[in-house]
Amino acid sequence: MLSDRRKCWRDRCLSVAMLLCLKCTFCPSLSGVYEEHNGTSRTAGMNGSGPSRLVDPLEDPLPGVGTYEDFNTIDWVREKSKDRDRHREITNKSRQSTVALLHSISDAFSGWLLMLLVGLMSGALAGGIDISAHWMTDVKGGLCLRGFWFNHEHCCWLSNETTFQERDRCPQWQSWAELITGKSEGPFAYIVNYLMYIFWALMFSFLAVILVRAFAPYACGSGIPEIKTILSGFIIRGYLGKWTLIIKTITLVLAVSSGLSLGKEGPLVHVACCCANILCHLFTKYRKNEAKRREVLSAAAAVGVSVAFGAPIGGVLFSLEEVSYYFPLKTLWRSFFAALVAAFTLRSINPFGNSRLVLFYVEFHTPWHLVELAPFILLGIFGGLWGALFIKANIAWCRLRKTTCLGHYPVIEVLVVAALTALLSYPNSYTRMSGSELISELFNDCSLLDSSQLCGYKQVTNTSDTAGPGLYTALWQLALALVFKMMITVITFGMKVPSGLFIPSMAVGAIAGRLLGVGMEQLAYYNHDAVIFKGWCSQGADCITPGLYAMVGAAACLGGVTRMTVSLVVIMFELTGGLEYIVPLMAATMTSKWVADAFGREGIYEAHIRLNGYPFLEPKEEFEHSSLAVDVMRPRRMDPTLAVLTQEGMTVGEVESTHFSGFPVVVSSESQRLVGFVLRRDLLISIDNARKRQDGIVSASQVVFTEHTPPLPPDAPPPLRLRCIMDLSPFTVTDHTPMDITVDIFRKLGLRQCLVTHNGRLLGIITKKDILKHMAQMANRDPDSILFN
């Protein structure tokens, strides 16, 4: 059969054939045995018969061949091809014995098992983080006499003396002032509590930053920009390692509890990805293949959001829309499974104590009216403006940190910001509470029994509400909280502690939304006869829900900052559970994205990727310029010609003295007709190995890439045959190919490099870095800001 003769020496046969080929090269006698056994060496090992039984095809032939160095880009095509070869091998074997069949079945299900484990582990960790953060946040205020390990709510739950109205006051829970001075009221007690609050904030943030600095520098930040880069095919060793996991989990609890204006949602995505990466080591399939591992990481990103918000579908869409690069349908289904497992694990742990899956459970009873779309769109405009402003300010601040001496004192920076946050936030009850408590309260609809300030309406009649003094105080406090949150978040995001952006952004939006909502409510109350309210909002009717405005505002601000769209709406929809409010949410998110895009198309994560110079080829944006491949390729017009290897005639010494990371192999330097492509790393490893194992390989030995060894002079040293490490199917484009098409090819196939030809002759090479540099140049940015290969 034609299809069965996949040749031994083809380049991409790294997994199976490489071993055989290297053996052919280094041990000619053994290769002779194979040839006799199989008729021809070209079919050897490719159809699962013969030599493949002698060696384990899943083992790398030489340590290092086919792997990548740190800070390098993977070749998706090669990785996926490797996995298909592995899969074909297992399938072919499975027809031969029952053990192999069982192996094949276990291989097929290992993906699901891995997903189950990722879900369980991430769910459990998220539950632990929630519980610890809840307790430690409460410790800043006081201690439970019944046992120091109870948090405020739990402490008072167990108390019999608590009434429903004052659930959170009980004698067992004592503030620090009571514990130290014995007094619970008065200015002195207030000052003691204030100081203790600042003390704990400093303590927690100090611990967090010190742990990050000492054990896992990669544990800082939200992690999403780096995960996006890793998923696009970049290698950052240790970024998803066990130390990062341990330290990020601990410091995340500390950072959240310290009261800094940050959330745990982004870091939870990082934590879930760490879990996935560590668990990948249990399965050969995923340990050895960078592309397969990235599929698992994409699913883990979904798991992270799923546990952060209790929104599994939203999590999957978040991974698809925002984080992932390569997201085949199989991954979609597995992500969904893992996200559900994680959500249910979290629910069994029940960290919020209300048996609800979602972080902010709300139920509104009043439908919205079409007229309300106007304030919703206003909120969208606010969200978009804030998002654009935040990105610009935050990036400017982070650039300052990178370029000035500010960056040399991360511990002091964290301590100063923590002290400032604690100092300013304690007097205002809305900034004193944690971000998620604040959002929860703002989202809430006022019921009659509600004791919160926000529901301080004067009860004029049974149903009609007019703002009372409590509400006015609350509004003032909220306005101050808004300004404070907007300022402090800019300098907090990007510090050397784990810091998520979701909760602070949502808090800003929720405050703005609630303010507008209360405003609308009062407007409707006093103007119920005006044209716009007539017909749907009669006097005294409860027709406007300020909580809904808060929710819409939160979505708008988060959308402005991250530029998420569908996933954001779905997350919000899962929070409320009603299709009713999708339209307001969508109107606000859409407006917010459009407004923010008008000031710059990058979301905060892309902006941070660019700030850090990661080699990330944005899959969402079109390449807008009209360059051709010949404009981007190297060598440039004035440069010396492209360094190539010829398929015969070069010596080991000549090959070793080169210094590029990969070389096209040509028939002859005159014809420049392309034969293949070889990586320097593979070349050096093979030469090194040959020198050790094969007799007579010296610097003067000829390196041969042809199928048959050419005739050599009788006194020449034996040649070194390296055809098997050559990529025989390098990607080529012609010099006239428009760059938009070239960029599309790079993105869709996940290429690392591509050769440029003109009328069949080799002209040059384009790497991913060349493209990124060209794009930077086109956008009038410094092309040398792209740091890595």
Added chain:
Amino acid sequence: MLSDRRKCWRDRCLSVAMLLCLKCTFCPSLSGVYEEHNGTSRTAGMNGSGPSRLVDPLEDPLPGVGTYEDFNTIDWVREKSKDRDRHREITNKSRQSTVALLHSISDAFSGWLLMLLVGLMSGALAGGIDISAHWMTDVKGGLCLRGFWFNHEHCCWLSNETTFQERDRCPQWQSWAELITGKSEGPFAYIVNYLMYIFWALMFSFLAVILVRAFAPYACGSGIPEIKTILSGFIIRGYLGKWTLIIKTITLVLAVSSGLSLGKEGPLVHVACCCANILCHLFTKYRKNEAKRREVLSAAAAVGVSVAFGAPIGGVLFSLEEVSYYFPLKTLWRSFFAALVAAFTLRSINPFGNSRLVLFYVEFHTPWHLVELAPFILLGIFGGLWGALFIKANIAWCRLRKTTCLGHYPVIEVLVVAALTALLSYPNSYTRMSGSELISELFNDCSLLDSSQLCGYKQVTNTSDTAGPGLYTALWQLALALVFKMMITVITFGMKVPSGLFIPSMAVGAIAGRLLGVGMEQLAYYNHDAVIFKGWCSQGADCITPGLYAMVGAAACLGGVTRMTVSLVVIMFELTGGLEYIVPLMAATMTSKWVADAFGREGIYEAHIRLNGYPFLEPKEEFEHSSLAVDVMRPRRMDPTLAVLTQEGMTVGEVESTHFSGFPVVVSSESQRLVGFVLRRDLLISIDNARKRQDGIVSASQVVFTEHTPPLPPDAPPPLRLRCIMDLSPFTVTDHTPMDITVDIFRKLGLRQCLVTHNGRLLGIITKKDILKHMAQMANRDPDSILFN
């Protein structure tokens, strides 16, 4: 600037430069003016200055160039590049004048406007279909005296004499027996009603099939296989045209009302796609670009499911998972918008009269227990087995229809099946009601007031229920209905009337699920002390919900037939609105997919695509064989060499006498060094045009593809320069490229053909059809079953 010099004569410059180039070719004097004006003709028209102002760049230069013939595959890369050129043109222009800026803005928003229109139109049509089908289904039973246009439910709503218990009995609604004979009871009346039922069924189905035959043959079937093929880049003219839309809408109502075992969900996707295709003609951007239009069609598929089930998120995921081929993130967001608009349009029409968005609104009150996963998985196995069996049986039947004389009598076939269906379904109340009513009833939880047979429990104590005689009758009827539905659906799906598969599949699953659910319920009732029920199901407690089993069974069967996964779970989740039941649904769907996949990996739509021989390259499945490009390419080993054009030296006559659909252009036939690729269609159109407009072009004229005209003998006729219709960046792979990688390239980039080279020399060509033929051959199928190009 390097990037600005995109050369005039490059091949993909179809939108702008083609006109100029053709002008250069045909009117040398005019081209001279351009060159003087712009310095060099190579920059002309590409940077938006100069000649682009003279002509409308959005107009095709020659009618036909850059378009496709019917039953051909589009070149995604070329189409997308065309659109990027267009976009770049508009962006460049927008900097010059306010009008152009407005044009640019309106162009950017035209996509959203189109989505809005698609949503509105599809929602309105779906509402109309729902209302008409409801009324016509009721007409089979009787008429409303108050006015013949009222359906049964509406008729009795208006009546004051109806009690809540007997909502559907009122004197205004008269059965045919009452109308004709005046009697409403007795065997005679029964027979009259029976006959009238059969009469109407025959009448409706006859009308449906006649209309389809006479006006729009494409209106038959579900349409999803064809839409999948169209979305993958195939052209079927008229398949989404206005006649198809009109006839499909009318005949869908007729077919559904005739009582045949079919649903309206698949055809609704087709209807939505027709709406989208027709509305595309309003916008140049979408009218002229096949790739952009397919983005809109992907969104329309989401709209179809959104209106069918009232599940916008599920619809988007359905489009993503099941139907679409190229689904960029921008389309995701727009699909979601359109799906929401359509869902809300439908809700304002309120066809179900309950102000609910979803088709089967259910609310269960009892949580499920872990033990119940066992029966849920059983349902999954049943669903998988039934799915596999159904696909095999239906394909066998359809093949029979294709190959024997059965296919020559579609009208008689439809009439026979309709008569059979009516005859057998009338006596059984569960088959007499429409598919969606049946599913609705099966999903429903029994409340105390429920009068349906399915809730015929004997009330022993206040809460405990044991099966009464009503329930036993219902169970028997359901079992018979199950067998009947399973049989009749096999022969119904694929007839020449619009027929969806969702409702019949779900009905089969729901019946099986309900039967199992009632069985479990009785088991728990009589064995509440057994080990498996102890602890969670005490005596008399209402711990098992048969409606939930029906829902799980419906999902399992639909999953087995279509192999949908995430989208199915999300649709079901949107139907119930509770995250609670996702786990049972997922367990069943997963089992069902695995079981069904064991018997064959194709879903029903893929099976029909293969049956019909559409050129569809399945994006989900990996290419499993170890062939190389050289094994697949043409010419094969024994064939004559590849037909090529040389870049100079060939005459018009020689070029015209060729008969392949495209040709590589090479430097010379000796060197076989590739220059570009040219399509025969474009060649012929250009030559034809040149003969008409350009003096001296005769059959002996030389065709020149080079940049500069080579020196010609003085007496030679003027040459015909055709470089501008040549694709200067054809895709190439080397002969050693494994086919799995080649297939990946074809899929991801949407190629139509790819050239094969060896050491820089052209060897052969691989087209999409070659790949499909090779895959058919590998799977031991007839490679000639792939019909089209």
